Amino acid sequence: MELIKNLEWRYAVKKYSDESVSEDKIDRIVEAINLTASSCGLQPYRLFVITNPELRQRLGEGSFNAQIHASSHLLVFAGLNEITNEYITDYVEMMEQQRNLEKGGLKILEDTLIDYFSPQTPQQNTIWSDKQAYIGLGTALIAAAELKVDATPMEGFDPKLFDEVLGLSGKGLHASVIMSLGYRDADNDYLASVQKVRLPIGEFSTKIN
Ligand SMILES: Cc1cc2nc3c(=O)[nH]c(=O)nc-3n(C[C@H](O)[C@H](O)[C@H](O)COP(=O)(O)O)c2cc1C
Numbered sequence: 001m002e003l004i005k006n007l008e009w010r011y012a013v014k015k016y017s018d019e020s021v022s023e024d025k026i027d028r029i030v031e032a033i034n035l036t037a038s039s040c041g042l043q044p045y046r047l048f049v050i051t052n053p054e055l056r057q058r059l060g061e062g063s064f065n066a067q068i069h070a071s072s073h074l075l076v077f078a079g080l081n082e083i084t085n086e087y088i089t090d091y092v093e094m095m096e097q098q099r100n101l102e103k104g105g106l107k108i109l110e111d112t113l114i115d116y117f118s119p120q121t122p123q124q125n126t127i128w129s130d131k132q133a134y135i136g137l138g139t140a141l142i143a144a145a146e147l148k149v150d151a152t153p154m155e156g157f158d159p160k161l162f163d164e165v166l167g168l169s170g171k172g173l174h175a176s177v178i179m180s181l182g183y184r185d186a187d188n189d190y191l192a193s194v195q196k197v198r199l200p201i202g203e204f205s206t207k208i209n
Contacts, residue, residue, distance in 0.1 A: 006145035011196065013067065013150045015189035016182035021072040025147050026181070029075075032143035033136045040113060042091055044083060044125075045133040046173060048076040048166060058165055065156045071180035076162060077136055078173040079129030083117045126174065133176035140179055150184045153177065 026049060033047060050056055051073055060068035068074060080087065092110040096103060117125070137153055144151040155177060162168065162175035186192040198204070 003142070003146075006142070006148075008196065009148070010141065010145040010151065011191055012152045013071075013180070013182070013184045013189060014152070014191050015185045016067060016071040016150065016180070017185040019072065019183040021149050021181050021183070025149055026073055028147060029140055029143045029149070029181070033140050036136055036139035038132045038135060039128070041095075042083065042088070042113075043132070044080040044087075044129040045136060045176060046078050046080075046171075047136070048078060050074040050076065055165065059157070059162055061158070061161065063157050065152070065154050065180075067152045067154065067180040067182075068157060068178070071152070072182035073180070075140060075179040075181065076166065077133040077176045077178065078166075078168050078171075079126060079133045079176040081126055081129075081169075081172050081174055082122050083120070083125045083128070085114050085118060088113045088117060130176045137177050137179060144181060149181055152180045154179065 030047060030049065034043075038044065050059075053069065056069040056074055059074070060066070089110060092106050092113070093103070095101075095109075096106050120128075141151055141153060157175070157178055159175045162178075163173075166175070168174055184192055
């Protein structure tokens, strides 16, 4: 299975070279994230792809992760702060259009989703959006590895700063998790040559027959 080889090849890069990732590869990684699963299919997060050096310098302030600015691209997974009725209605309408259904043809689905989400607090919505964003993060890691693009998933950033600098609150979003993309500087990254550390499979997983 090629995927296993790709996952063995990848690691969370600490030091990137100056080489840029082509826009074509970035577009394919973004497409893979867009194609990944999300609960109810609602895709309750948005993705920002940032190259602007000054912006990234600012976003990295106070973080131990130099990769925020010292890499080719920075992905910001930004979860929705609230799952509003309007968001659900728009989503269901999009589904009707993309599946060539008549308007209102998915009213039962719309009502079910609204009944499920409307009693929830914004905090519950935020936690749920973050979980979905992390599924996107996992897919991005796999997609990058397949393209032999290096990546670093990161929680080591200041979410408030990201919200402020990127104006996320005004868009009803918040920074959930981030990822840098680029190419490893193998000579200067101590992690490039160390053994990957994982639990033995038998300890990690249990088969119940
Ligand atoms: C959600 C998440 C957050 C992470 N945050 C950081 C981070 O802020 N900085 C960093 O250098 N690595 C970060 N990592 C990378 C992990 O440390 C790394 O994936 C783990 O040690 C396993 O090593 P490997 O990915 O190189 O196989 C993060 C990984 C994940 C999945």
